[in-house]
Amino acid sequence: xxxxxVFLDLNGTLVMPIKPxxxxxxxxxxxxxxxxxxxxxxxxxxxxxxxxxxxxxNLFSEAEFRDWFRNFENQLKTRGANIxxxxxxxxxxxxxxxxxxxxxxxxxxxxxxxxxxxxxxxTIGDTAADxxxxxxxxGHGCLVRTGWAVGNAVIEEAAEYAACxxxxxxxxxxxxxxxx
Numbered sequence: 375x376x377x378x379x380v381f382l383d384l385n386g387t388l389v390m391p392i393k394p395x396x397x398x399x400x401x402x403x404x405x406x407x408x409x410x411x412x413x414x415x416x417x418x419x420x421x422x423x424x425x426x427x428x429x430x431x432n433l434f435s436e437a438e439f440r441d442w443f444r445n446f447e448n449q450l451k452t453r454g455a456n457i458x459x460x461x462x463x464x465x466x467x468x469x470x471x472x473x474x475x476x477x478x479x480x481x482x483x484x485x486x487x488x489x490x491x492x493x494x495x496x497t498i499g500d501t502a503a504d505x506x507x508x509x510x511x512x513g514h515g516c517l518v519r520t521g522w523a524v525g526n527a528v529i530e531e532a533a534e535y536a537a538c539x540x541x542x543x544x545x546x547x548x549x550x551x552x553x554x
Contacts, residue, residue, distance in 0.1 A: 376491035380413050380550060381481055381508075382457065383499030384424035386521015387543065389446075392500075397434050397442040402449075403520060409543040410455035416551055421484035422459040423497075423507075425474060429464035436464050458488065475499075476506030496553075498546050502532040509535045514553070516546045 386392045388410075389400040413420055422443070429436050443460045450457055461480035463473040472479045478492075485492050497508040498516045500523040505515030514537040522528050529539060538549045 376494075377417070377419050377489050379419040379421060379484070379488070379490040379492075379495040380547075381484065381495065381497045381513075382410070382420055382422050383497070383501070383504045383521075384422050384426075384460070386500035386523070387498060387504075387518055388422070390521070392521050394428065395433060397438060400442070400446075403543065406543050407450055407453045407455045409547040410450060410457060411453060412544075412547050412551065414454060414456040418550075419484075419488045419490055420455075420457045421461055421481075421488065421490075422457050423461045423475070423480045423484065424459075425463045425465075425467070427463075427465065427467050429462075430466045430469070436462065439464075459484065475501070475503035476510055478507055478511045481507060481511050496537075496550050498543065498550075501528060502535065505532045505535045508537075514538075516540070516549065518543050518546050 388406045389402055394400050426439055447457055461484050465471045493512040495513040497504050500518055500521030505517050508515030515535050516538040517523055517532045517536045519541045538546055540546045
């Protein structure tokens with residue numbers, strides 16, 4: 375059985391700040407839980423794919439991040455918002471690796487783990503790399519104007535790849551849900 379997914383970026387899309395010094399600094403963007411709950415009710419799998427270069431910088435460990443994520447996932451679940459993962463790139467931004475967006479390794483891992491049809495799936499994020507990953511795996515990339523995408527440079531960079539550009543996660547989810 376293949377399922378459709380909406381792959382979600384974390385920092386700048388679901389939580390802020392973009393570059394936390396501590397995991398305790400992260401807080402849910404208003405309305406993100408309700409938007410994810412809408413996707414959950416519609417039957418979408420919602421893997422979180424994230425670059426956490428702060429792990430490589432030793433601001434927190436990968437184990438600490440995964441513990442934080444489990445608590446975050448459980449908090450969302452109590453609100454009817456189901457996410458899975460995390461699928462994490464822990465490397466420095468300047469360090470070449472196969473797991474950094476827009477490469478598709480983490481998306482392919484999530485697809486294998488959850489029986490996801492990549493071509494029928496979406497990404498939602500706040501960078502051109504988030505949107506570009508969807509193009510590489512044959513899905514549909516959506517840019518939300520939060521986080522890095524509050525500036526025009528990111529919007530212009532992502533525009534050629536983006537199937538949807540919207541001001542909020544809720545608006546992008548509405549667009550996704552109208553596509554089936």
